[in-house]
Every structure is written in C-alpha cells, then in structure tokens.
Amino acid sequence: MKKIKCAIIGPGNIGTDLLYKLRRSKVLEPVWMVGVDPTSEGLARARELGLKTTDKGVDGMLPHVVADGVQIAFDATSAYVHKENSDKLNALGVMMIDLTPAAIGPYCVPPINLKQHAGKREMNVNMVTCGGQATIPMVYAVSRVQKVKYAEIIATVSSKSVGPGTRKNIDEFTRTTAGAVASIGGAAEGKALIVINPAEPPLIMRDTIHCLTVDAPKQAEIEKSVHEMIAEVQKYVPGYRLKNGPVFEDNRVTTFLEVEGLGDFLPKYAGNLDIMTASATRTAEMFAEEMLSGRLNLEPVAA
Amino acid sequence: MNLKGISIKVHDMSLRDGMHPKRHQITIEQMQSISRGLDAAGVPLIEVTHGDGLGGASVNYGFPAASDEEYLRAVIPGMKNAKISALLIPGIGTVDHLRMAADCGVHTIRVATHCTEADVSEQHISLSRKMGLDTVGFLMMAHMVEPETIVEQGLLMESYGANCIYVTDSAGYMLPDDVSARIAPLREKLKPETEIGFHGHHNLSMGISNSLAAIEAGARRIDGACGGLGAGAGNTPTEVFVAVCNRMGIETGVDVFKISDVAEDLIQPILDFQIRIDRNALVLGYAGVYSSFLLFAKRAEKRYGIPAREILLELGRRRMVGGQEDMIEDTALTMAKERKLLETA
Numbered sequence: 314m315k316k317i318k319c320a321i322i323g324p325g326n327i328g329t330d331l332l333y334k335l336r337r338s339k340v341l342e343p344v345w346m347v348g349v350d351p352t353s354e355g356l357a358r359a360r361e362l363g364l365k366t367t368d369k370g371v372d373g374m375l376p377h378v379v380a381d382g383v384q385i386a387f388d389a390t391s392a393y394v395h396k397e398n399s400d401k402l403n404a405l406g407v408m409m410i411d412l413t414p415a416a417i418g419p420y421c422v423p424p425i426n427l428k429q430h431a432g433k434r435e436m437n438v439n440m441v442t443c444g445g446q447a448t449i450p451m452v453y454a455v456s457r458v459q460k461v462k463y464a465e466i467i468a469t470v471s472s473k474s475v476g477p478g479t480r481k482n483i484d485e486f487t488r489t490t491a492g493a494v495a496s497i498g499g500a501a502e503g504k505a506l507i508v509i510n511p512a513e514p515p516l517i518m519r520d521t522i523h524c525l526t527v528d529a530p531k532q533a534e535i536e537k538s539v540h541e542m543i544a545e546v547q548k549y550v551p552g553y554r555l556k557n558g559p560v561f562e563d564n565r566v567t568t569f570l571e572v573e574g575l576g577d578f579l580p581k582y583a584g585n586l587d588i589m590t591a592s593a594t595r596t597a598e599m600f601a602e603e604m605l606s607g608r609l610n611l612e613p614v615a616a
Numbered sequence: 617m618n619l620k621g622i623s624i625k626v627h628d629m630s631l632r633d634g635m636h637p638k639r640h641q642i643t644i645e646q647m648q649s650i651s652r653g654l655d656a657a658g659v660p661l662i663e664v665t666h667g668d669g670l671g672g673a674s675v676n677y678g679f680p681a682a683s684d685e686e687y688l689r690a691v692i693p694g695m696k697n698a699k700i701s702a703l704l705i706p707g708i709g710t711v712d713h714l715r716m717a718a719d720c721g722v723h724t725i726r727v728a729t730h731c732t733e734a735d736v737s738e739q740h741i742s743l744s745r746k747m748g749l750d751t752v753g754f755l756m757m758a759h760m761v762e763p764e765t766i767v768e769q770g771l772l773m774e775s776y777g778a779n780c781i782y783v784t785d786s787a788g789y790m791l792p793d794d795v796s797a798r799i800a801p802l803r804e805k806l807k808p809e810t811e812i813g814f815h816g817h818h819n820l821s822m823g824i825s826n827s828l829a830a831i832e833a834g835a836r837r838i839d840g841a842c843g844g845l846g847a848g849a850g851n852t853p854t855e856v857f858v859a860v861c862n863r864m865g866i867e868t869g870v871d872v873f874k875i876s877d878v879a880e881d882l883i884q885p886i887l888d889f890q891i892r893i894d895r896n897a898l899v900l901g902y903a904g905v906y907s908s909f910l911l912f913a914k915r916a917e918k919r920y921g922i923p924a925r926e927i928l929l930e931l932g933r934r935r936m937v938g939g940q941e942d943m944i945e946d947t948a949l950t951m952a953k954e955r956k957l958l959e960t961a
Contacts, residue, residue: 465675467942472732480735484710504674507707511732512935521942523675557949562919565675569946 317601318382320345320407322371322398323389324355326476326579327412331387331590332359333577338594340601344381347374371398378405384604384611385597388413391478392485403436406613408600410593411439414485420493422449423595424545431599436614438596441497443585444468444505444520445490446592447553451522451568452498454542458534460527464500466490467523469508471515474583483507500524518572518584519556526564535559535566549595550588551575617832620865625837627661627813628654628854630883631691632703634845635667636908637891640680644690650882651691654842655698657874659854661724661837662698664691667847667908668939669703669728670713676941677708677908684713688720699723703754706736707939711743718747726782727773728754730937731761734769738776745777752813752837753778756938758798759789759904766798767805780811780837785826786908786938788817788848788901792829803834813837816852818844819901821893823852824860831866842875843883848907849897855879896924903932912941916948921957 319335321328324346335343346359351368360366365381367373374383386402387410388395395415402409411418418437421430422445430438440446448466455461468490479486487505494503510516539559546553552573560567574580574587581587603609631647642650647664654662665684666672673679682690684702692700701724702717714725725744727737737753744751753773758766770781783798795814802812814830816823816839827838840854855876861868893901896914900907905928913924913931927948936943952958 463675467676467940469940469943477735480733481738483706483736484712484739487707487710488712506674506676506939508937508939509707509730509733509736510935510937510940511730512937516934519943519946521676521946525675557946557953560945560949567675567945569942569949 314339315605316340316342317384317604318342318344319597320347320374320383320386321389322347322386324348324353324359325389327586327590328387328389329355329358330578330586331389331593332362334590334594336362338598340598340605341385341594345374345383347371371401375401375405378402378407383407385410385600387593387597399437403614406611408435408611409437410596411437412589412593414442414489415439416489420497421596422446422493422497423549423592423599424450424542425453425497427596427599431603431609434609434611436611440589440593440596441493442486442490443470443589444486444507445493446588447518447520447570447572447585448522449493449498450542450546451539451570452494452500452524454538455524455526455535455566456499458531458538461500461524462527463502463504463525464494464498465504465506465523466494467506467508467521468585469510469516469519470585471518471582472509472511473515474585475509515580515582517582520570520572522568522570524566526566530561530564530566532561539568549591552581552584553588617828619828619831621867622831623867624831624861625660626854626858626868626870627663627701627837627839628659629663629839629841629851630843630845630854632663632665632669633667633847633851634841635680636847636911637845638886638888639911640667640678642681642886644682644686646886647687647691648694650842650878651698652694653878653882654875655695657878658870659698659875660869661701663701663703663726664688665702669705669709670717671709685716685720688717688722692721701726703728704740705729705939706740711740714740714743718749722749724750724752726752726754727778728756728784731755731758731766731769734772737773741773741776741778745779750780751778752780752782754782754784754815756784756786757906758783759785759787759794763798763801767801770802770806774806774810778810780813781806782813782815783830784815785817786906787904788819788822788907789904790826791822792825795826795829796833799830799833799835811836813839815839817846817901817907818849818852819893819897819907824857827852827857828860843879844891845883846907848900848910849893850891853879896928899925899928903929905932906936906938908938909941909944912944916944920948920952922948922951922955927951
C-alpha cells in the first residue's frame with residue numbers, strides 16, 4: 314500500500330520517539346531526519362534505520378523535498394526556528410505538524426478537532442503542549458454535555474521528562490495550555506498549572522482536570538462522555554487511564570488521570586512526551602488518509 | 617551559642633503563608649490593618665497575597681477573598697518603612713504576574729521551586745533582577761535532598777540573578793543540624809554579597825531553634841509569621857523569635873511588645889481555628905510532608921472517611937512535592953476504594 318512520505322526535524326528524544334511511531338504506521342513513511350549537529354546520536358540512529366539525514370537544518374533537505382516526495386513534516390525543534398522551517402516547507406507544498414510551542418497554526422487535539430482541520434486543508438497545525446493533549450479532551454468531555462464556566466488543569470510530570478527548553482520557558486506551557494483549555498476544551502476560562510516531581514523511580518505523568526459548570530452537573534451524562542472520550546484517546550495512547558472520578562461536588566467536576574507512554578524510545582513514565590508524539594502521529598495519519606483517498610491535495614503556499 | 621551583635625532581617629509571612637490556615641480568606645481590610653501593625657512594630661519586610669503566591673487563585677489551591685493585585689495595591693501605599701514582597705512559584709505564577717506585582721510597587725520577588733528544580737526559575741529570577749527588584753531564590757522542601765544539591769541549586773539561582781538564596785523547610789521536618797548542614801556550605805560557595813535566608817515551619821516546634829541554627833551558619837534573613845500563622849502548625853512565630861533574638865543580642869529592629877500586640881489584637885481574632893501542633897500537623901513534620909497539604913487532607917478525611925494522618929503519610933511515602941494538592945483527593949479516593957469505602961467503577 315502506498316504511504317505518505319514524512320520528514321522529522323529535530324533528532325532529539327521527541328524526534329526519535331516519533332520516528333519509532335511513524336515506522337509502525339500503515340499510512341506514513343519517515344524518509345528524512347533533519348538536524349544541525351553532525352555528531353547527533355539521533356541522526357546516526359535515523360541513518361541506521363535507512364532514513365536520509367542532514368546536519369544542515371531544513372535548508373539541507375529543501376533541495377530534495379520534491380524529488381523524495383515529502384508531503385508531511387514534523388517540527389520537534391524549538392519555537393524560535395519553527396516559523397522559518399514552516400514557511401520554507403509550506404512553500405514546497407509540505408504540510409507541517411508543529412510540536413513546538415510556536416503555535417503559528419491552529420491547535421490540534423485529535424479527538425476534538427482533527428477531522429475539522431483535515432477538512433480545511435490546514436498547512437500547519439500545532440500540537441499545543443503535553444499537558445494540553447492530556448487534559449483538553451477531558452474538558453471537552455464535560456463541555457460537550459453542558460456549559461463550563463472555568464476549567465483548570467494540573468499536570469504533574471517527572472523531573473527527568475522535562476527538557477531544558479521547557480524549563481527555560483515554563484510560562485509558555487502555562488500560558489499556551491490555559492489558552493487551549495478554553496478555546497479547544499470549550500471552557501469560558503482556562504487555567505493551567507504544572508508541577509515537576511523528581512521522585513525516583515520517576516512518576517508516570519498525572520493530570521487532574523477540574524471543570525466548574527454553569528448549572529448543576531448532569532452526572533450520568535458527564536460520566537458517559539468522560540468514559541467515551543477516554544476510549545477515543547486510548548486509540549492512540551493506550552496508557553491513557555482514568556485513575557479516579559469524575560468526582561462531583563456542587564458545580565465542580567474533577568477527573569484524575571494517569572498517562573503512561575508506550576516506551577518506544579522514551580521511557581514509559583514520560584507519558585507527557587509520548588502523548589505529544591502519539592498525537593502528532595495520529596494527526597499526520599488523518600491527513601495522510603485524506604491524501605491517499607484523493608480528498609486532499611496539498612499545494613505550495615507562499616509564505 | 618553566641619550570636620550577639622549579629623544583625624538580621626525579619627521577613628513576616630502572616631499575610632502570605634498565613635493565608636493557608638485562613639483558606640486564603642483574609643480580607644483586604646485585615647491585610648491593611650495587620651500590615652500597618654507589623655510596619656509600626658519595625659518589621660522591615662512583609663509578604664502578602666495568596667498562600668501559594670502570585671497566580672495561586674485556583675480550584676486546586678483555593679480562591680482568595682481578593683486578587684493578588686487588589687491585596688498589593690491596598691497594602692503597599694499604607695507602609696511607612698516596611699517593604700512588601702511577593703512569592704512566585706513557576707508553574708503557577710508567570711512573568712505576567714511578576715510584572716503586575718512590580719507595577720504595584722513590590723520591593724522583593726521570591727521565586728520558589730522544589731529544591732531540585734531551580735532551573736525552572738531562570739526567566740522569573742532574571743526578569744525580577746533586571747527590573748531592579750530585591751530577588752530571592754527560594755528552595756522548597758529542602759529536607760528532601762543532601763546539602764550538596766542545595767548548594768548546586770542555590771548556585772544556579774544565584775547565576776540567574778538572585779541576590780539571596782533561601783533554605784525552605786516547607787515540611788517543618790528539619791532539626792537544627794539539618795539546617796546548619798545546608799546553610800553552612802551555601803555560605804561557603806555563594807558569593808559573599810549573596811544573602812542567605814531560612815524559612816521554617818513549626819510542626820515539630822523547631823521554628824525558633826532552626827532559625828537560630830540558620831543564623832549561626834550564616835543566614836541573615838529569617839522568615840516568621842506573626843501570631844504563629846502559616847501552613848501546618850504555622851511558621852516560626854515572629855513575636856517569639858524576636859523576643860529570643862533580643863535576649864541573645866541579635867539585632868532585628870522589631871519591637872517585642874508591639875509585635876506581640878499585633879499577634880494578640882489583630883491576628884488571634886481572625887483565626888478560624890487554633891493553629892497548633894495537632895496530630896496531623898505533627899505528622900507533617902514527622903514524615904516530611906508539605907505543610908499546605910494539612911487542610912486539604914482534613915477535608916478529604918471528612919468526605920472519604922480516611923484519617924487525614926494516613927492520607928498525609930501516604931503522600932509522604934509517594935514523595936509528593938509542593939503544589940500537588942490535587943493528589944490529596946486522588947489519594948483519598950484510591951485509599952477509600954482499596955478499603956471498600958467507595959464503589960469501584
């Protein structure tokens with residue numbers, strides 16, 4: 314069966330985990346890994362797995378994009394360089410899935426709005442944040458039942474799973490996640506908190522989602538909606554589990570989750586990173602299915 | 617112990633850490649009258665706002681009676697000599713909150729992280745310093761790691777621009793030797809002009825002894841809370857600490873009688889319950905659990921029938937850190953299911 318060819322930009326932990334996931338896909342085929350450091354282990358690993366690689370950044374791949382038929386690229390670098398990467402690739406008709414916090418394209422949380430994005434032929438979609446991918450489906454599970462005036466999420470991640478980029482700009486996490494909790498989750502107001510815990514052995518990502526409903530919560534409907542949404546996310550993150558709840562107290566609805574990763578390249582406790590690569594893969598697959606069926610035909614976009 | 621002639625700065629926590637036992641409901645008027653009383657008593661630095669610092673207003677930690685900005689704008693203009701500080705925990709508060717607090721006229725920003733995670737404080741510490749504020753790095757739950765780690769993390773915060781580093785005994789777990797063991801090497805490794813501070817909790821009644829050990833090892837800023845307010849069994853009670861300092865010849869500039877009047881006349885009347893070392897506060901100090909968890913564990917006991925002490929012990933066993941208040945209800949639910957007190961789905 315024909316597959317859609319993909320490039321990964323950024324051969325770090327995220328990029329490498331993504332590579333493992335793409336290799337399993339029935340509709341995606343990773344063909345390029347792009348880095349900037351000739352001594353990068355990630356580039357070496359990608360070469361061993363048969364990918365073409367460059368240590369000259371996106372510019373090193375650009376001359377080959379058309380000939381090699383690359384149609385989807387994943388950016389797992391940093392917010393600072395994302396726009397440039399995206400513009401260059403969009404100009405060649407390659408759609409971009411953004412795993413950085415740059416968020417120049419619309420947010421994509423697969424079980425909520427992926428179909429809509431694929432239908433709109435978006436050329437750049439952003440995967441929000443790890444906390445956002447884990448919690449926004451739960452906010453939406455409540456807001457699709459009844460109005461939510463305020464939603465707040467607490468993401469607790471193991472110290473080992475938080476890289477230097479996130480640490481240098483932790484505000485970006487809180488701000489971006491809070492914004493998407495409201496705009497994609499469907500709450501009138503959103504707030505996000507992140508806690509980093511250094512316990513050994515590292516703890517599996519935990520997420521708590523509080524929703525304050527406008528009217529008294531419709532308990533049975535919310536419970537059903539929450540369980541259905543969990544099943545939806547489990548399709549691409551099997552370790553997405555309800556630990557407790559939903560708890561109802563006055564107008565508060567709270568769910569407690571645990572997110573365990575698949576352990577492809579990243580360790581299993583780093584569910585926060587796994588849910589990003591899994592969501593990005595799921596997103597690319599949906600676009601790829603549309604392309605393969607002929608419903609979606611990407612064209613170059615001037616920056 | 618001879619500490620005669622040493623001059624220290626007392627930093628009062630009653631209107632910030634003291635927000636925990638008040639469930640963040642201290643009113644603007646109460647903040648104004650208490651802060652004026654502390655100012656008149658000679659307290660040089662007073663922290664205000666939500667108990668979990670700037671941006672703490674939340675379901676997770678509790679919604680306060682007024683916003684951070686309302687508290688700051690109400691308190692700061694009333695100060696004759698005292699300066700006002702605000703706490704910022706990255707992951708909860710952001711640089712936007714920091715800018716707001718600076719705009720309100722705070723003198724000091726204290727950026728707090730778990731004692732192993734100092735590198736999340738870079739953007740906040742460096743901005744605070746750039747804005748010319750007195751900038752403190754605040755290493756919480758400092759009992760959980762060895763002194764070497766405290767030194768390494770303190771050096772990181774100093775490198776971002778902090779001019780003062782705190783050893784924070786958030787669980788009230790430390791004994792005087794634990795305090796000395798952390799502060800002495802910090803004093804040795806930090807720049808001479810970088811100050812060192814100590815923040816204690818009174819869960820094992822060690823607030824004052826620990827603060828004295830800190831001074832002996834080189835700390836020159838000491839946190840207390842007037843009237844023994846503060847999370848858990850409260851912080852080091854400021855008025856008692858000042859009295860002890862007077863007896864020992866440590867200079868604080870705070871008037872013992874005036875500050876004890878503030879404790880008696882302004883703080884005691886607003887307490888919702890007596891802050892003391894009850895069996896739950898004791899277990900915080902005994903097992904090394906974040907002091908702010910106390911009231912949440914009591915609430916979970918009421919709702920799910922698991923004794924607060926057992927919940928707190930379990931949180932300690934799982935090495936929960938500051939900010940994980942959400943895990944209290946979660947842990948209580950899990951324990952209740954295990955004990956068949958709740959139906960399992």
